[in-house]
Amino acid sequence: MQITGAQALIESLKKEGVDLVFGYPGGTVLPIYDVLFKEKDLKHILTRHEQGATHAADGYARSTGKVGVCIATSGPGATNTITGIATAYMDSIPMVVITGQVATNLIGRDSFQEADVIGITQPITKHNYLVKDAADIPRVIKEAFHIARTGRPGPIVVDIAKDAQNNKISFKYPDKVNLPGYNPTLKGHSRQLKAAAKMISLAKKPLIYAGGGIITSGAAKELKEFAIKHNIPVTTTLMGLGAFPEDHKLALQMLGMHGAAYANYAVQECDLLVAIGARFDDRVTGHLPSFAPKAKHIHIDIDPAEIGKNVRIDVPIVGDVKLTLIDLMDKSKVEPGKHEAWLKQIDEWKNKYPLSYKKDKTIKPQYVVEMIREVTKGEAIICTEVGQHQMWAAQYYRFTKPRTWVSSGGLGTMGYGFPAAIGAQFGNPKAIVFDIAGDGSIQMNIQEMATAVNHKLPIKIAVLNNCFLGMVRQWQELLYDKRYSSTNLCNNPDLVKIAKAYGAEAMRITRPEDVKKALKDSLKIKDRPVLMDFTVAKEENVFPFVPPGQAINEMLVD
Amino acid sequence: MCLQARPLTKCWSIKMKHTISVIVENKPGVLHRVSALFSRRGFNIESLAVGTTADPDISRMTIVASGDDQTLEQIIKQLYKLIDVLKVFDLPELESIERELAMVKVKADQKTQTELTQIADTCGAKIVNVAADSVIIEISAEQDKVENLQRLLEKFDIIELVRTGKIALQRGSAE
Numbered sequence: 001m002q003i004t005g006a007q008a009l010i011e012s013l014k015k016e017g018v019d020l021v022f023g024y025p026g027g028t029v030l031p032i033y034d035v036l037f038k039e040k041d042l043k044h045i046l047t048r049h050e051q052g053a054t055h056a057a058d059g060y061a062r063s064t065g066k067v068g069v070c071i072a073t074s075g076p077g078a079t080n081t082i083t084g085i086a087t088a089y090m091d092s093i094p095m096v097v098i099t100g101q102v103a104t105n106l107i108g109r110d111s112f113q114e115a116d117v118i119g120i121t122q123p124i125t126k127h128n129y130l131v132k133d134a135a136d137i138p139r140v141i142k143e144a145f146h147i148a149r150t151g152r153p154g155p156i157v158v159d160i161a162k163d164a165q166n167n168k169i170s171f172k173y174p175d176k177v178n179l180p181g182y183n184p185t186l187k188g189h190s191r192q193l194k195a196a197a198k199m200i201s202l203a204k205k206p207l208i209y210a211g212g213g214i215i216t217s218g219a220a221k222e223l224k225e226f227a228i229k230h231n232i233p234v235t236t237t238l239m240g241l242g243a244f245p246e247d248h249k250l251a252l253q254m255l256g257m258h259g260a261a262y263a264n265y266a267v268q269e270c271d272l273l274v275a276i277g278a279r280f281d282d283r284v285t286g287h288l289p290s291f292a293p294k295a296k297h298i299h300i301d302i303d304p305a306e307i308g309k310n311v312r313i314d315v316p317i318v319g320d321v322k323l324t325l326i327d328l329m330d331k332s333k334v335e336p337g338k339h340e341a342w343l344k345q346i347d348e349w350k351n352k353y354p355l356s357y358k359k360d361k362t363i364k365p366q367y368v369v370e371m372i373r374e375v376t377k378g379e380a381i382i383c384t385e386v387g388q389h390q391m392w393a394a395q396y397y398r399f400t401k402p403r404t405w406v407s408s409g410g411l412g413t414m415g416y417g418f419p420a421a422i423g424a425q426f427g428n429p430k431a432i433v434f435d436i437a438g439d440g441s442i443q444m445n446i447q448e449m450a451t452a453v454n455h456k457l458p459i460k461i462a463v464l465n466n467c468f469l470g471m472v473r474q475w476q477e478l479l480y481d482k483r484y485s486s487t488n489l490c491n492n493p494d495l496v497k498i499a500k501a502y503g504a505e506a507m508r509i510t511r512p513e514d515v516k517k518a519l520k521d522s523l524k525i526k527d528r529p530v531l532m533d534f535t536v537a538k539e540e541n542v543f544p545f546v547p548p549g550q551a552i553n554e555m556l557v558d
Numbered sequence: 559m560c561l562q563a564r565p566l567t568k569c570w571s572i573k574m575k576h577t578i579s580v581i582v583e584n585k586p587g588v589l590h591r592v593s594a595l596f597s598r599r600g601f602n603i604e605s606l607a608v609g610t611t612a613d614p615d616i617s618r619m620t621i622v623a624s625g626d627d628q629t630l631e632q633i634i635k636q637l638y639k640l641i642d643v644l645k646v647f648d649l650p651e652l653e654s655i656e657r658e659l660a661m662v663k664v665k666a667d668q669k670t671q672t673e674l675t676q677i678a679d680t681c682g683a684k685i686v687n688v689a690a691d692s693v694i695i696e697i698s699a700e701q702d703k704v705e706n707l708q709r710l711l712e713k714f715d716i717i718e719l720v721r722t723g724k725i726a727l728q729r730g731s732a733e
Contacts, residue, residue, distance in 0.1 A: 182641050
């Protein structure tokens with residue numbers, strides 16, 4: 001049977017198990033939207049901006065583990081997806097972004113709404129495709145999903161010329177992909193595994209440094225088994241929150257620039273650092289030459305290019321994190337060490353330098369996060385924007401499960417959290433989904449309130465409103481002698497009124513004693529979003545703070 | 559600090575020229591993907607030559623890039639991440655046959671032509687075009703020989719010069 005390229009696209013998406021796409025229509029995707037109009041098995045969610053669609057697909061992917069899909073038109077539609085694509089790329093999130101392109105006879109002529117999307121997205125995608133022939137659509141979609149979700153995941157752009165959407169083809173979906181240049185290594189090398197097992201058994205002060213790769217690979221259970229078996233404490237990166245239960249006695253919380261002091265001290269003192277699915281980012285390592293100076297390094301990662309990129313590694317293991325951890329547990333037949341002195345030392349640091357803040361008559365932002373944890377019993381999906389509120393959420397929510405933390409780590413995208421929460425709520429209809437936001441970030445994609453209201457999504461938005469671009473202000477306070485250049489947001493609009501104008505529920509909370517009740521009340525609302533505007537302490541800082549370029553044990557703690 | 563430093567401080571490593579062969583699927587945009595990767599990751603390309611192999615669906619790029627061993631390792635690993643890249647190898651200088659083709663258009667009159675012919679002969683080059691006021695000399699040789707010819711021709715007033723960039727193959731049957 002002959003069908004159009006647009007129909008072939010939708011059929012291909014369904015073959016890949018897609019039942020939900022986010023998007024925004026326009027001239028060059030009209031044929032696709034015409035198919036969607038009659039489509040019953042594939043739901044389309046209209047966002048109010050293409051950036052919102054991209055972040056929603058990303059939030060859906062992070063919270064479910066499935067590939068997120070979004071659609072945008074050519075030119076400005078496609079360029080609006082760029083921030084969302086770069087966000088997903090930096091955090092290795094599987095996504096397929098479908099963009100319309102002008103018809104093939106118009107390509108290269110500076111036609112209306114034409115942009116070189118392949119050229120623009122090349123450095124921020126795992127791979128991308130320009131489709132000029134309808135017959136290529138099934139193969140390209142098959143490949144796009146395969147590449148997006150395997151190996152080190154990432155976003156794929158499929159740019160489809162309008163005539164390719166209209167032309168008719170006989171549809172046959174391929175059974176397998178033929179990509180001779182793409183073969184991710186999944187099994188770790190057995191000689192390296194043996195070397196790692198031996199090194200672990202000899203270590204006196206071992207430490208696991210776990211990243212987002214644990215979440216991607218679905219290896220939280222294996223990580224816990226491994227850590228407990230060998231009595232090795234675990235610190236996680238921002239991306240690794242939820243990879244290891246933070247209420248466990250071996251948990252050291254987050255490390256790095258705003259990491260717990262005891263995590264950073266442990267890194268600097270350990271004699272063996274086992275990096276698993278992490279990439280030695282500058283926000284983690286601080287001043288590179290002084291990072292983990294006493295340790296030997298084992299690095300487990302699926303991406304060979306990550307190994308040796310920033311830090312010299314003694315035992316590299318290229319492979320899927322989950323399979324590697326399973327193999328490593330099989331290989332290490334020696335009696336696991338107890339590391340009593342080391343664990344005692346860590347407990348002393350934990351007691352001496354806990355994550356803490358001073359309470360007073362104002363609402364402390366950290367307190368709001370603690371209360372969110374209390375009322376949700378730690379079971380919520382926590383999305384965030386980027387800035388101080390993000391760090392407080394990371395420090396004080398105490399994550400225990402993978403895929404409950406949805407935050408832009410690598411790119412640090414303000415405006416990410418709210419549309420990502422929309423994606424997370426669609427992917428997890430029964431879950432409590434929070435967006436912890438700042439008053440700066442929430443205004444960057446506030447238009448998506450219309451999407452959330454339209455679909456009756458009960459998302460809770462907790463704005464920690466300090467009338468500042470808080471993180472930048474903090475840097476200005478500590479590093480630029482309090483010259484608050486362009487960080488004062490004292491002329492913020494009334495966020496409660498804005499939310500209400502969209503049809504959401506909204507409230508303002510100004511006293512610490514009202515925080516918990518407001519949060520509890522918000523949980524009762526099931527048919528619309530709730531925005532809680534918390535008036536918090538204006539010049540509260542995120543501590544610990546490792547100033548950029550310093551060693552990570554040179555923290556400011558107060 | 560260098561001696562005790564574990565991270566990759568570059569102070570002891572020596573910058574070297576490397577000849578890298580990149581076997582790619584002959585797909586649209588592949589040249590852009592490869593060259594963009596070099597600039598994005600901050601690697602310097604000195605020359606790049608590209609053409610199809612015996613299989614018209616597969617092309618070979620020969621890239622001369624400079625960097626220390628760690629940079630080279632990153633270049634190769636990053637190249638492998640490109641879906642269209644099939645194989646990458648660093649060609650060891652002593653085990654490879656390397657050539658570059660250059661053509662030089664030089665001002666020439668009857669008096670200088672004889673001298674130019676002699677220079678071409680001794681350099682293993684040949685005169686491939688003779689016009690009233692100029693000649694074109696072609697050379698295919700190792701890069702230092704090409705550069706040597708260029709130096710010898712400078713006093714004759716070079717009008718135009720074109721070089722292909724290095725191409726290379728490893729000796730023997732090694733993959």
